Amino acid sequence: MTLEHKKNIFVELGKFLSQFSENESIKKENVLYNDLFFNDFLDLIQLSQSHNGWYTPEQVFFAVNSWAEALTKDNLDQWLSSYNLENTGGKTVGLILAGNIPLVGFHDFLSVLITGHKVLIKTSSNDQHLLPFLAKYLTAIEPKLAEYITFVDGKLENFDAVIATGSNNTARYFEYYFKDKPSIIRKNRxxxxxxxxxxxxxxxxxxxxxxxxxxxxxxxxxxxxxxxxxxxxxxxxxxxxxxxxxxxxxxxxxxxxxxxxxxxxxxxxxxxxxxxxxxxxxxxxxxxxxxxxxxxxxxxxxxxxxxxxxxxxxxxxxKGIVDNSIPFGKTQKPELWDYADNVDTIAFLSSI
Incomplete structure (x- = not known):
C-alpha cells in the first residue's frame, strides 16, 4: 500500500466519524459501508458507559468528533510532509494502550499503520471496544489491513518494537521487560x-x-x-x-x-x-x-x-505569557503533530 492510499483510508474513517454527534447523528449518503457500520457504532457509543463508567456518551462523542476533525487530507498531508516514509515499514510494533480517556491510543495505532508497520495491540481493560470497532471499519475499506492489525489478550510476543503507556510504576516494569527492544515508554504526566x-x-x-x-x-x-x-x-x-x-x-x-x-x-x-x-x-x-x-x-x-x-x-x-503554550480551551484538541511527551512517534517508527 502506498502512503497516499493509506492516507485515503484514514480520510474515509474521518468521514465516517464525522456523522456522529451528541446533538444529532445523521447518516450520510457518501460514506463507505454505512449500512454495515453506522447503527452498530452509534449503539457502541451509547453502550460505552456500561463498559467503562467514565465513558459517558458526551465524552465518547467528543473523542469521536476530535478524530473526525483530525483525519482530513489536509491534516494528514501537513503532518507527514516533513518525513521520508518511502523505506519504512515491515516491522511489527507492539502497543500497550491506556484506557483513561476514549480512544487515547488511536494516535499510536494510526502512526504505526501510516508508516507501513504491522501493529500488535494490547488494549486496556478500560477501553476494549472502540478501537477494535474502528479497526474493523478500516479493514472493510481495505481488506489488506487485516494482515497488519492484531489484537491480543495475553502478553505481547513476536514484535520488533513497542510503545507502552502506563503509570510511573508500570513504566519501570516496561523499561525492564522491553530493555532489548526499541521502545517509547510513557509515564504519568x-x-x-x-x-x-x-x-x-x-x-x-x-x-x-x-x-x-x-x-x-x-x-x-x-x-x-x-x-x-x-x-x-x-x-x-x-x-x-x-x-x-x-x-x-x-x-x-x-x-x-x-x-x-x-x-x-x-x-x-x-x-x-x-x-x-x-x-x-x-x-x-x-x-x-x-x-x-x-x-x-x-x-x-x-x-x-x-x-x-x-x-x-x-x-x-x-494567555500567551509562556512561550509555546496552548490557548485556553484547546488542550483536548491536539493536532496530529502534537506528540505525547514531545516524543516524535513517526521519527521513532521510521528508525526501527
Missing amino acids: NSVAVLGGSESKEDFIGLGEDIFRYFGLGCRNVSKLFVPKDYKFDSFFEGIFEYQDVIHYEKYANNYDYNKAVFLMSNFKLLDNGFLTIKEDTSYSSPISSVFYEFYDDLETLKNRLEADNEQIQCIVS
Whole structure:
C-alpha cells in the first residue's frame, strides 16, 4: 500500500466519524459501508458507559468528533510532509494502550499503520471496544489491513518494537521487560495553566474545558494552576461555573465528596465552589474533582522551573505569557503533530 492510499483510508474513517454527534447523528449518503457500520457504532457509543463508567456518551462523542476533525487530507498531508516514509515499514510494533480517556491510543495505532508497520495491540481493560470497532471499519475499506492489525489478550510476543503507556510504576516494569527492544515508554504526566491576572471570563470558560473534559482523567487535563502572588480566585470560579453539572454525575460526585473529606480531615485549607476544590500544593498531580495551585513571584523564574520539570508536564496553558503554550480551551484538541511527551512517534517508527 502506498502512503497516499493509506492516507485515503484514514480520510474515509474521518468521514465516517464525522456523522456522529451528541446533538444529532445523521447518516450520510457518501460514506463507505454505512449500512454495515453506522447503527452498530452509534449503539457502541451509547453502550460505552456500561463498559467503562467514565465513558459517558458526551465524552465518547467528543473523542469521536476530535478524530473526525483530525483525519482530513489536509491534516494528514501537513503532518507527514516533513518525513521520508518511502523505506519504512515491515516491522511489527507492539502497543500497550491506556484506557483513561476514549480512544487515547488511536494516535499510536494510526502512526504505526501510516508508516507501513504491522501493529500488535494490547488494549486496556478500560477501553476494549472502540478501537477494535474502528479497526474493523478500516479493514472493510481495505481488506489488506487485516494482515497488519492484531489484537491480543495475553502478553505481547513476536514484535520488533513497542510503545507502552502506563503509570510511573508500570513504566519501570516496561523499561525492564522491553530493555532489548526499541521502545517509547510513557509515564504519568500532568498539564498546568499559568495565569497572569488579565484573563477574561471567556478564558476561564475555556480553562474549565481543559479541567473538566473527560472528568479530568487525561494527561492533557489541567490539574495545576500557577497564579501571581495574592491572586484572587473570584473570576476563576465565575468562569468555570458553566461546568457545575459535572457534580450530577455519580462517579465524579463520589470522588468530589471523598477527596474533599480527606482534605478537610487533614486540615488543609481549601477553596470550594460545590463541584471543584482547589488546594495550595506543590505537586502537579491532583485527584479527580480537585485542582492544585501555587503562587509565583516572578514569571521568568517560573518559566525556568517549568522547563526543569518538563518531564512531568504534558502541556502548558496560558494567555500567551509562556512561550509555546496552548490557548485556553484547546488542550483536548491536539493536532496530529502534537506528540505525547514531545516524543516524535513517526521519527521513532521510521528508525526501527
